[in-house]
Amino acid sequence: MSTSSESQEQERVPTPERLLLTLFVSGTSPASSRAESRLRDICDRNSPSGYDLKIVDIYEQPEVVFSRGVLAVPTLIKERPPPMRVLIGDFTDEPRVLSALDLHAPPLTGP
Numbered sequence: 001m002s003t004s005s006e007s008q009e010q011e012r013v014p015t016p017e018r019l020l021l022t023l024f025v026s027g028t029s030p031a032s033s034r035a036e037s038r039l040r041d042i043c044d045r046n047s048p049s050g051y052d053l054k055i056v057d058i059y060e061q062p063e064v065v066f067s068r069g070v071l072a073v074p075t076l077i078k079e080r081p082p083p084m085r086v087l088i089g090d091f092t093d094e095p096r097v098l099s100a101l102d103l104h105a106p107p108l109t110g111p
Contacts, residue, residue, distance in 0.1 A: 018080070019101060020051075022054045024073050024077075
């Protein structure tokens with residue numbers, strides 16, 4: 001029998017199909033804000049299994065930036081499902097972002 005807290009813990013554990021993403025940003029800079037907004041929009045529309053997005057501010061967590069080898073921001077690391085991918089930029093090229101995340105745009109529905 002599972003308790004409420006056990007169910008909540010299980011919900012937070014990423015499944016193989018669910019995207020696990022880490023976005024490195026530069027504080028609240030306009031470029032970082034736009035990148036996060038675009039990324040969330042793309043994932044909301046195109047990730048049927050959902051996604052978990054961790055935001056790492058390079059000023060607040062420099063040790064994580066160093067340990068992950070991040071050299072530019074915004075940088076997105078797709079952790080799961082494999083293969084791991086790294087994408088640098090503001091995510092305006094949606095087909096490129098979808099390809100990097102192994103996602104496909106939903107088919108257009110016609111009249």
